[in-house]
Amino acid sequence: MTEHTKTDGLPGMDNPQPAAAPEPAGGRTVIAKVACNACPVLCQISEGRSGACDRYANQGGLLIRVDPVVFLRRSLAEPEARLVPFTPRPQAQTEDANSTWNGDLLLADEVFITGVGSSTTYPDYKPAPFIVSSQADGVDLVTVVTEGIFSYCSLKVKIDTDRFLGPEQANIRCKGEVVGHVTTAEYGSQMLSLGGVHHLTGGSKKEGRVTVEMMEALGNKKPVELTIDGGAQILIQAGKAPIVNGVEEKRMRVGCGSATIGIFAMQLVGKVDEVVVVDDHITGVLTEHQAGRCLDMPPSGIQMSGRKSTPGRYFQVANPGTGWGGTDIDNPLAIIEGWNPAVAWPGLRLLMTSTTGEHATWYVLNDALQPIEQDMPDEIRLIVDRIGENCEPSLTTVLFLGGAGGSLRAGVTENPILLTRAIKSALVNVTCGGAPAYVWPGGGITMMVDVMRMPDNSFGTVPTPAIVAPIEFSMKLEDYRALGGHMDYVRTLEEALRHGAWHNEGAPLARSWEPLAPANPWPLARPPLLG
Numbered sequence: 001m002t003e004h005t006k007t008d009g010l011p012g013m014d015n016p017q018p019a020a021a022p023e024p025a026g027g028r029t030v031i032a033k034v035a036c037n038a039c040p041v042l043c044q045i046s047e048g049r050s051g052a053c054d055r056y057a058n059q060g061g062l063l064i065r066v067d068p069v070v071f072l073r074r075s076l077a078e079p080e081a082r083l084v085p086f087t088p089r090p091q092a093q094t095e096d097a098n099s100t101w102n103g104d105l106l107l108a109d110e111v112f113i114t115g116v117g118s119s120t121t122y123p124d125y126k127p128a129p130f131i132v133s134s135q136a137d138g139v140d141l142v143t144v145v146t147e148g149i150f151s152y153c154s155l156k157v158k159i160d161t162d163r164f165l166g167p168e169q170a171n172i173r174c175k176g177e178v179v180g181h182v183t184t185a186e187y188g189s190q191m192l193s194l195g196g197v198h199h200l201t202g203g204s205k206k207e208g209r210v211t212v213e214m215m216e217a218l219g220n221k222k223p224v225e226l227t228i229d230g231g232a233q234i235l236i237q238a239g240k241a242p243i244v245n246g247v248e249e250k251r252m253r254v255g256c257g258s259a260t261i262g263i264f265a266m267q268l269v270g271k272v273d274e275v276v277v278v279d280d281h282i283t284g285v286l287t288e289h290q291a292g293r294c295l296d297m298p299p300s301g302i303q304m305s306g307r308k309s310t311p312g313r314y315f316q317v318a319n320p321g322t323g324w325g326g327t328d329i330d331n332p333l334a335i336i337e338g339w340n341p342a343v344a345w346p347g348l349r350l351l352m353t354s355t356t357g358e359h360a361t362w363y364v365l366n367d368a369l370q371p372i373e374q375d376m377p378d379e380i381r382l383i384v385d386r387i388g389e390n391c392e393p394s395l396t397t398v399l400f401l402g403g404a405g406g407s408l409r410a411g412v413t414e415n416p417i418l419l420t421r422a423i424k425s426a427l428v429n430v431t432c433g434g435a436p437a438y439v440w441p442g443g444g445i446t447m448m449v450d451v452m453r454m455p456d457n458s459f460g461t462v463p464t465p466a467i468v469a470p471i472e473f474s475m476k477l478e479d480y481r482a483l484g485g486h487m488d489y490v491r492t493l494e495e496a497l498r499h500g501a502w503h504n505e506g507a508p509l510a511r512s513w514e515p516l517a518p519a520n521p522w523p524l525a526r527p528p529l530l531g
């Protein structure tokens, strides 16, 4: 599990413009304001107040970033790889001294400053707020830390369900506004594309505001309700089961209908004469399927609806829906058109099941070759239960996809293309709140990160509208120099903390990751940094 602690705000780090002294104006006193230029909104903030995004405030005439900077700590138990919790200080007295860090710089090599709460480089003429040097295994490293303001960003959402959520390309609405669309379904999952520059900037002001709020909430692991045109109403939250039309989804299918036939054919043969696995995409029929043929199962004479693709694999047996196997059927017999009387026989045993085993019925053909529902034999029930056992829990996964190939690079280097090239050459490790980011091949720095691996509440917004997200670039110091880095701004962690960032008062606040989140690797240990 990965956790972190945080500092207090960093006075003046972002835009240290002191407030003007109050001046008499026509008998009135003008209240001193501080100008914030950390985004294009350019708030004028009065003493004791915060700006439009609630991320910056005027404290005693200084502009401060109100959220704490989040620090991560390397695991001492698994020094090669993992990040671990900071334990709140009151508990630390009773615990292993190695399990906590209260700001003691003897442990500074174990600490990683994330971009969460760090403030930004905007308007991009100045170096990133933290450019921190460190050493690992005798190698000098540097990490450039900032909060990016992303106008070009979206969320890719994977919802583990067979159920029909809506047609591909259908609009997805939040509070009535279009905020995304249904995109290509994947294996066992429906996929949504949410947010993006067209909804943020290309529609009405309300559409942009609702979109950015929806993205912030999902990125911060909070629930969001969405409605899909011509489809379902869903309640989704990263790391949690989706709720489709008010029903919580439990299982992700074991495979398509054809795959389910193949996986369980050996267990079914000899106990059943025909099996149909109902699936919206590929419905499987055991005796026709290559698996049944290889196991010498005789034909059953079943005649299926839908379009035959290859033997034992049928497309479009019904319409998509929230019934059996992601179809709209409640009665599975509806997809059987009949039986060939020259082949089928009275007493034929038929199992019909969905791809999750949630729906399953046992039939026996009567003398008129009509399937009659009967109690399922225990040995068949065991196999159906095993189909269910092989289904993973249904989850919602949210990936943040952002374009970092723009102006924020100027906070890293005076020659931005060198940063882009260094990332493509794998000289730079890109993380978001300490979580590993995947950088897409091709042009730009288009990176993608699982929000569940990021600290809670990593995302913010500005009213432009745009998303604020942490990003860190780690590399060897010599590589940083070579790509035109802001060498005059490189500081040790100790210097960064002494600069006013660290207030070692009160218990560090630990905000935990969900237990199911995979532990993140130590950001400074990834090749090629130490290679």
Ligand code: SF4
Pocket: 036, 037, 038, 039, 040, 041, 042, 043, 050, 051, 052, 053, 054, 055, 056, 462, 463
């Ligand atoms: S909205 Fe922009 S200008 Fe206003 S306080 Fe926030 S970052 Fe600063």
